[in-house]
Amino acid sequence: MKLYFTPGACSLASHIVLRELGLPFEAVQVDLMKKTTKSGEDFTAINPKGYVPALGLDEGGLLTEGVAILQYLADRRPEAKLAPAAGTxxxxxxxxxxxxxxxxxxxxxxxxxxxxxxxxxxxxxxxxxxxxxxxxxxxxxxxxxxxxxxxxxxxxxxxxxxxxxxxxxxxxxxxxxxxxxxxxxxxxxxxxxxxxxxxxx
Ligand SMILES: N[C@@H](CCC(=O)N[C@@H](CS)C(=O)NCC(=O)O)C(=O)O
Incomplete structure (x- = not known):
């Protein structure tokens, strides 16, 4: 997975959860003013919403919206109990x-x-x-x-x-x-x- 983040922004919550769960991920820093990644890619071409957090999925595709990302991550490792089971x-x-x-x-x-x-x-x-x-x-x-x-x-x-x-x-x-x-x-x-x-x- 790839986490698009900006230091201290709301993406920190997803970053913390990735580390709490011990999931492998690559962190890609985004400059929110310039809308570019640290390596100079156009971030709006990656995420047309232009904001962080965004999560590049291993199976392809991008998940956006922090509350969706947080739940997606917690559900990857349900045994860690960072979220109760869906439907409860x-x-x-x-x-x-x-x-x-x-x-x-x-x-x-x-x-x-x-x-x-x-x-x-x-x-x-x-x-x-x-x-x-x-x-x-x-x-x-x-x-x-x-x-x-x-x-x-x-x-x-x-x-x-x-x-x-x-x-x-x-x-x-x-x-x-x-x-x-x-x-x-x-x-x-x-x-x-x-x-x-x-x-x-
Ligand atoms: N609806 C989004 C909002 C995310 C958001 O507000 N991101 C801020 C940083 S905390 C951002 O990237 N702002 C830059 C922009 O909107 O251009 C979510 O809940 O994940």
Missing amino acids: MERYRLQEWLAFINSELHKSFGPLFNPSAPAETKEAAKKLIGRRFAYVEQQLAGREFLAGGTFTIADAYLYTVLGWTGFVGFDLTPYPNLKAFQARVAARPAVQAAHAAEKGS
Whole structure:
């Protein structure tokens, strides 16, 4: 498999999961401004959507959309239990988290990364993220991970999004459960390996 990624972007979640599962893969860095790969290929010719993550499959073809990629990867090694079996209520609960992180958290950061977004738009985005974080904070009370006691693909995604708070000046101090979660996930060997690989790339 080939993971098209940009350091620190939402592709980090897929990168972490590949390493958690010990799946063989090639990491291909993408410059999102120029829309080229590190070796100079036109990324839009590979992924017409022009964004990461994208996963080149061993059998040919490309899978896009982080929540689809994360589930595809977890299902390659079901014994690792990074996602419950398809069709179970636990899987729908996981999909509920993935959808929430994707549409309510991840996408709410958009204005904060956009240099031309007006200050009021950025402020409104921060308020919205704060409300969403308050919900997650409450859900994480007494729990190590989103789905309970074991790490899943939703945790890799939430961890990735939490990592952006430092870049955009969002203070996590009022969310101690989120901060503890972030530290807990950061300590995982696969997460440290993904960070090291992205830094060195
Ligand atoms: N719907 C996509 C969105 C992915 C996304 O937002 N990727 C960002 C990085 S975190 C990106 O590549 N942005 C560059 C662009 O859209 O041109 C998903 O959920 O995977």
